[in-house]
Amino acid sequence: MAENILVIGGGPAGLNAATMLSELGVNVTLVERDSFLGGNPKKFKYKFLFPDMQPADNVIGELIKKAEAAGNIKVNYSSEVSDFKENGKKFDATIKSADKSEIKTFDSVIVATGFEHFDPARDAKYSYQLFDDVIDIKDLERMMGENNLLRPSNGKPPKKVAFILCVGSRDRHVGNQYCSRVCCTVSVKQAIELREHFPDCEAYIFYMDIRTYGFFEDLYWKSMEEYDVQIVKGRVAEITSGPDNTVVCKGEDTLLRGPFEIQFDMVVLASGMEGGPQSPEISKKLGIELDEHGFLKPENVTLSPFKSNKDGIFLAGACTGPKAISDSITEGAAAAMNAYTYAVKNR
């Protein structure tokens, strides 16, 4: 008899886990809270992915296609795990959607509930939602996906754009002390895309550190050396309105030790990643541990980052911390392997 494995979350990690398990002949039940697959990349219409600028559809679209084509993956859209109980070495889960709810027994579980973009409106100093021309990286990504890079306020091409890093990350004031890892690279990528789209538009990046780790550094170098993106050291402390429908970034240039108040046409906030409300929720429901940052806690961050503290429940993707899409896909595969091994052992 084939194993039954539950995958919670249909983003890059969950999709890859489900697909790999289906290839092993496992019956996969995929629970997705939205009415579509693909997670945040799909929801916010990411257009091109770093580091090689390939269309997001090449990756996300491919994962969705594979999952949909597999005969043994049962996708439950707009649904959630409403009740969860251990049953010996197995698990009984109630999967609830708008019109029905059913109880099933699973051999093992993969949690891939992902992350939420930090909502910059929570940090009032950035005046997000107050000014139309203050947007964040997910908004810009969506605008790019919709082929509309014009200023939200007046529909004109921007001439001067600021990217502000570490919004909602590395800031005790908003309660997030961690680095969200990908926002630097995303911002650099978007600055390149912006300069490519509007060669007359100046792009500035306000930074404290630029953390384009590993080979993502190539993109950072490219942005400066080929696209003349200017980096300015200092975190912006306030965004106010300026004359001629501009927004003013106020901060300190820490290299010259002088204050600045510069007018921009558009400001892009590099908002970070958060565990979202789903992480504590799933942690409570499944009885797995939550860490101090609001993400799910792996059993051992180095040895088994894909395992929860409970046997038979595995973790994959950004639910355990900020992560690039490639890392989520890798973890999806790792969790699939472990969930399968557990299921076979306890057959």
Add this chain to the structure above:
Amino acid sequence: MALEKNESRPVAEKGEHIIARHLIDDDSIKEEKNLVIDGVDVSGRWNTFILSRVDSEFDRSFFNEIKETVVGSRINRCWQCGMCTASCTVTPLYRRFNPRAFIYMMQLGNLKELKKYIDVAWRCVGCYKCSQRCPKQVNPAEMMEALALVVKKYFPEEVETKLKLDEEVKKIYEDMILGHGRLDLAKLHTSSMQKAGRAKELLGRIERDAIFKMAKDGRAFSILKLGKPRGWGRSKDAIENYLKNLKTIERNTD
């Protein structure tokens, strides 16, 4: 509005009435000693302004201008790590000579800040240690040449006044090379001191002793015996020709 200058009235020092005067830079205080607006005398403290330190513009046209030059073409590469300043020969001597900061000011078009460094902006000795160590191959040594060009172009008056002595010494140096085909350090020193109005210092005790010693052991005379390099005439022509061309180029770019 009618503005007239009333020259007759004696007024206090600039910004003297500001209570915490010592906290404010001289350049930041704007005050007309004698000023009458619409017949009202607003001389001195009645027209004082303290200028804000806040930078309100990034002037990218300046960056583009530098990028167009041969020496400054890699300005877009600099990420401000400070390796250039750390390896600089000059920085340990003058705190205000900081290649890293100069490049940043050029990137952001911060002329207001650059202006403060006109007197030191030229002090690169061209050792190229910075260019050898720069992790992004910005070539800071040549960037300092770009800086010199910029300073000369945007602040000709300040260069004229603040670098008057430097220009004169340069002239002495050039004449010496062209005339004799070699450098006479003793002569360069004395001529420069004369230009600086410090000739008296040349006759101090230490100097007198040195001259006496050199005359005694014959070194003073051996210097005089040094002739011109062989075939100097042709080299001289080449150098003069180069300098002439350089001046034509400079005139054309202005």
